Amino acid sequence: MVALLGMRDYPIEKIRNIGIIAHIDAGKTTISERIxxxxxVSHKIGEVHEGAAIMDWMEQxxxxxxxxxxxxxTVFWIPTYQINQADRKSFExxxxxxxxxxxxxxxxxxxxxxxxxxxxxxxxxxxxxxxxQSETVWRQADKYKVPRICFINKLDRLGASFEKSFQSILTxxxxxxxxxxxxxxxxxxxxxxxxxxxxxxxxxxGKFGESTVEAEVPKYLKELSQKxxxxxxxxxxxxxxxxxxxxLEGKDIPLEILKKxxxxxxxxxxxxxxxxxxxxxxxxxxxxxxxxxxxxPSPVEVLPVKGINPETGETEERQPKDEEPFTAxxxxxxxxxxxxxLTFFRVYSGVLKTGSYVLNVAKNEKERIGRIxxxxxxxxxxxxxxxxxxxxxxxxxxxxxxxxxxxxxESPIILEQIVFPEPVIxxxxxxxxxxxxxxxxxxxxxxxxxxxxxRIRSDSETGxxxxxxxxELHLEIIVDRMKREFGVGANIGRxxxxxxxxxxxSTEVEGKYIRQSGGRGQYGHVWMxxxxxxxxxxxxFVNAIKGGAIPDEYIxxxxxxxxxxxxxxxxxxxxxxxxxxxLYDGTFHEVDSSEIAFKIAASSAFQDGxxxxxxxxxxxxxxxxxxxxxxxMGEATGDLSSRRGQISNINxxxxxxxxVIDAKVPLGEMFGxxxxxxxxxxxxxxxxxxxxxxxxxxxxxTAEIIAGKK
Numbered sequence: 001m002v003a004l005l006g007m008r009d010y011p012i013e014k015i016r017n018i019g020i021i022a023h024i025d026a027g028k029t030t031i032s033e034r035i036x037x038x039x040x041v042s043h044k045i046g047e048v049h050e051g052a053a054i055m056d057w058m059e060q061x062x063x064x065x066x067x068x069x070x071x072x073x074t075v076f077w078i079p080t081y082q083i084n085q086a087d088r089k090s091f092e093x094x095x096x097x098x099x100x101x102x103x104x105x106x107x108x109x110x111x112x113x114x115x116x117x118x119x120x121x122x123x124x125x126x127x128x129x130x131x132x133q134s135e136t137v138w139r140q141a142d143k144y145k146v147p148r149i150c151f152i153n154k155l156d157r158l159g160a161s162f163e164k165s166f167q168s169i170l171t172x173x174x175x176x177x178x179x180x181x182x183x184x185x186x187x188x189x190x191x192x193x194x195x196x197x198x199x200x201x202x203x204x205x206g207k208f209g210e211s212t213v214e215a216e217v218p219k220y221l222k223e224l225s226q227k228x229x230x231x232x233x234x235x236x237x238x239x240x241x242x243x244x245x246x247x248l249e250g251k252d253i254p255l256e257i258l259k260k261x262x263x264x265x266x267x268x269x270x271x272x273x274x275x276x277x278x279x280x281x282x283x284x285x286x287x288x289x290x291x292x293x294x295x296x297p298s299p300v301e302v303l304p305v306k307g308i309n310p311e312t313g314e315t316e317e318r319q320p321k322d323e324e325p326f327t328a329x330x331x332x333x334x335x336x337x338x339x340x341x342l343t344f345f346r347v348y349s350g351v352l353k354t355g356s357y358v359l360n361v362a363k364n365e366k367e368r369i370g371r372i373x374x375x376x377x378x379x380x381x382x383x384x385x386x387x388x389x390x391x392x393x394x395x396x397x398x399x400x401x402x403x404x405x406x407x408x409x410e411s412p413i414i415l416e417q418i419v420f421p422e423p424v425i426x427x428x429x430x431x432x433x434x435x436x437x438x439x440x441x442x443x444x445x446x447x448x449x450x451x452x453x454x455r456i457r458s459d460s461e462t463g464x465x466x467x468x469x470x471x472e473l474h475l476e477i478i479v480d481r482m483k484r485e486f487g488v489g490a491n492i493g494r495x496x497x498x499x500x501x502x503x504x505x506s507t508e509v510e511g512k513y514i515r516q517s518g519g520r521g522q523y524g525h526v527w528m529x530x531x532x533x534x535x536x537x538x539x540x541f542v543n544a545i546k547g548g549a550i551p552d553e554y555i556x557x558x559x560x561x562x563x564x565x566x567x568x569x570x571x572x573x574x575x576x577x578x579x580x581x582x583l584y585d586g587t588f589h590e591v592d593s594s595e596i597a598f599k600i601a602a603s604s605a606f607q608d609g610x611x612x613x614x615x616x617x618x619x620x621x622x623x624x625x626x627x628x629x630x631x632x633m634g635e636a637t638g639d640l641s642s643r644r645g646q647i648s649n650i651n652x653x654x655x656x657x658x659x660v661i662d663a664k665v666p667l668g669e670m671f672g673x674x675x676x677x678x679x680x681x682x683x684x685x686x687x688x689x690x691x692x693x694x695x696x697x698x699x700x701x702t703a704e705i706i707a708g709k710k
Contacts, residue, residue: 010094012320012389013298017346019098019114021141022123023131023688027153027279031123032073032097034285038210039075039095072098072332072344072375072391079290080212093293096391114140116331116346116391119296120148121288126160126186126276129168131625136690138173147266149273149291155183155190156278162186166274178235179228180273180291181284184221193276193284194221196229197258202287209282233258239265259294266295299389305348307405307413310361316413318349320388325411326350326358330397330404333450341449342393343400344375348415350408352392353385359409365399366409402452420452423468424620424667424691427475428493430465436488440465443486447478454478468498470691472671497668498620499574499705500694503613506531511605513597523589524597526550526558529582530609535694539566542582550586550598557595558583561602570610571617572706577694579613581606616696617705619666623692626661626677628685633659635680643669644698664692668701 020032078091098117114120120141124134129152141148152165162183169177181193184201192203194217201218205211217225237247240261246253265271273295277284299320305327306317318327332344352358357366373380373393386392400406405415431440444456444467455468469475472495482488508529515522533540541559550558566576583602624645628636636659637647645665652659670689677685697705 010092012300012387014093015298015389016093016095016292016296017098017116017118017299017389017391018095018292018296019117019120019146020123021114021120021137023125023128023134023137027123027125030279031121031151031153031285031288034279034282035075035097035289036073037208038286038289039077072096072393074374074391077289077293079293080286081290095289095292098391114144114146116329117144117146118299118302119292120146121292122148122150124150124152124165124169125157126152126154126162126165126278127157129165130172131688135172145269147269147295147297149266149275149288149295150177151284151288152274152276153279155186155276155283156188156281158187160186160190162276169272169274174272176270177272177274178232180232180275181287182221182224182228183276184218190278190281190283193287194225195287196225196232197262198255199225199229204283204286209285212286235271236261236265239268239270263295267297267301299348305415307415310364310412310414318413320349322349322351322388324349324388325408325413326352326406327408327411327413327415328352328358328406329415330400330402330406333400333402340395341397341446342373342375342395343397344391344393345406346391347386347388349388351385351387354383357409358406359412360397360399360404361407361412361414362404363399367397367400367406369394371395401449421470421691422498423453423455423470424498425471425475426466426468426496426498428459428464428496429467429479429490432489432491436490439486439488440482440490443482443488446486447481451478464493466496471689495671497666499572499668499697500618501569501571501574501576501610501615502535502578502618502696503530503532503576503610503615504696505612505614507609507612509605509609509612511601511603511608513601513604515597521589521592522594522597522600523592524554524594524599524601525587526583526598526601526605527585528562528602528605528609529580529584530606530613531580531582532613533578533580535578537578539563539577540580542580544582544584545586550583550588551593554588554593554595554598555583557598558602561599562606564599565603565606566610570607571615571702574617576610576615577618579610581609617702618694619668619697619701621664621692621695622667622670622689624661624663624665624670624687624689626663626685626687627658628661628677628681630657630659632681632685633661636661636677636685639676639680640665643673644701645669665689666695666697667691 075095075097076092077095122134122138122141124130150169152162154160155162166177166179179196181195183193184191192201194201199217201215201221203213203215205213233247233253236258237244243253243257243261262271262273266273273291275284275288275291277287279285304317304319306315307327308314309316318324327349328345328347330343330345334342334344352369352372354369354372356369358369360367371394372383372386373395374383375393380393383392405413407413431437448454448456453470454474457466458464459466467475467478469478475495479490479492482490506529508527511526511528513522513524541562543555545555562581569576626636626640640647640661640663643665645663647661647663649662650659673687677687
């Protein structure tokens with residue numbers, strides 16, 4: 001496909017692809033709503049607490065006041081300090097924003113969004129500071145090397161403290177954070193911010209804070225502002241020799257030089273600028289938009305994307321240019337009630353026009369691009385083409401799933417796949433009526449296409465349909481969506497923990513399958529070594545056959561035999577993980593050997609070997625943060641201990657007389673915990689929980705699990 005080039009709507013240097021990421025309830029969606037309002041995309045402000053947020057367009061999101069799916073939207077912004085320029089249009093930038101969920105059950109949405117973003121705004125609650133999920137999203141952003149800026153939100157709330165929240169970022173996330181502003185007052189006395197770069201005081205006036213008014217820094221803030229400005233300039237100078245020289249000579253460094261140098265440091269993860277305000281009270285959001293343009297990268301400032309050429313196996317890279325071959329990554333599949341299946345994609349190079357064909361390189365299938373849409377939450381605008389550096393959606397792709405690469409058929413490339421975590425919780429599901437039967441399998445397939453952490457399987461023993469996901473809320477939302485979006489009624493069983501099995505010892509084992517029945521027989525014979533691997537390493541198969549003891553054509557069958565046997569388990573029927581199977585010897589028969597014979601021989605060898613290698617059951621351990629009023633701390637910690645919980649830390653939230661308990665607890669002990677915590681704390685306790693790791697189950701609990709399973 002030859003790239004069809006035309007005039008770009010916006011120069012690529014004036015595009016920003018950013019995500020808004022945070023712990024649940026830090027105010028991400030409220031910030032997104034303000035951004036839509038200030039950029040003129042919406043003409044009224046939708047509030048989460050009123051169930052009217054534009055970005056939260058799913059019914060479940062509006063009811064629960066949380067974000068579930070990452071909604072994409074495109075806005076345009078002229079920095080506030082350039083708004084009065086005569087040729088203001090030339091300062092306009094295009095910002096593609098993805099509003100991601102903060103709830104840990106939807107962590108996959110954050111993961112796949114970060115993969116395609118160039119920068120991020122990390123939002124913190126001004127009362128709570130860094131929370132557990134803040135750490136999770138921060139680590140995810142580190143993994144993808146995403147430059148970011150911070151916004152300490154909710155400074156109007158009772159108990160809010162900019163300084164405490166800022167210190168929690170420094171100690172728990174990064175020593176590279178630096179204040180860009182200091183607030184004037186907190187809680188109900190919060191009036192505006194002193195900008196440390198320009199040394200101006202900024203207030204937000206008008207009914208919705210739409211006018212940013214500049215003034216001199218008040219006398220009572222002058223000394224503190226100067227102290228922190230000195231710190232900021234020193235931090236910038238540390239990473240720039242030219243600025244350092246001027247700083248040491250005591251020269252007045254021009255604002256433009258400081259900005260340019262700071263931008264370079266932000267792009268290299270050397271500095272993380274920290275802003276503050278209150279989105280709900282319409283203070284500070286415009287300055288975050290300015291910072292996105294000033295300090296976060298355009299698509300040309302991030303490293304070119306790398307991939308593998310499927311024809312040569314060589315590594316290739318694609319520059320973010322329109323004249324390069326078309327390359328894009330599909331990062332989300334969603335079912336839209338009006339247009340059907342939507343595929344969101346990020347274009348890394350080249351231009352895509354409606355009516356053209358692209359190759360889904362992962363599936364080796366061609367897809368026709370019928371319509372290209374620019375999304376604004378759940379509204380859509382048709383586009384003729386989409387060029388390098390942009391994010392868009394298309395309708396009706398037949399083969400494309402999350403993580404697939406779309407490329408020009410003449411220049412195929414496979415970009416690195418997005419790796420998703422394994423589900424930790426399962427439950428049985430059955431249709432309520434005969435009519436629901438067929439609709440249910442269609443609905444489940446659609447939902448699993450959208451969400452790679454949602455899995456469906458059939459229990460071979462009982463014939464039941466089992467669905468698995470990242471937590472109780474995750475599966476609850478899935479069942480709710482089936483009912484609302486697909487009209488399918490379903491009954492669900494009790495949630496089941498996704499236990500696994502592993503081995504703790506090593507063994508060498510022989511597996512034989514010999515059958516003789518008149519005609520051609522069956523013959524397969526293998527010797528395998530089975531040994532444990534480090535926790536989290538999964539399964540490794542090694543072919544160590546020498547001298548053709550087993551012909552190459554039967555080796556894949558041996559691996560398949562082990563794969564199938566490991567999924568059935570040896571203790572309680574749970575999949576076996578974290579082990580290495582090495583095929584090192586065996587024999588074959590010229591006439592009777594077959595793939596099926598070697599598969600069966602390998603399967604029985606693995607079953608025998610695993611039973612002899614001291615098998616144990618593994619359970620998912622969850623990282624838990626519980627926040628309770630001080631007077632209920634004893635009851636809360638006692639209850640956690642009774643659930644086999646290990647408490648690692650107890651901290652104070654002095655301003656609100658609360659205790660924060662950090663613990664690790666087996667998932668199997670956590671069902672119904674929300675209700676228990678409410679009754680223990682007169683409804684005032686809250687908790688967040690996320691998957692941490694798998695650990696060996698104690699002997700007495702193993703016996704219960706085996707009895708329950710068998």
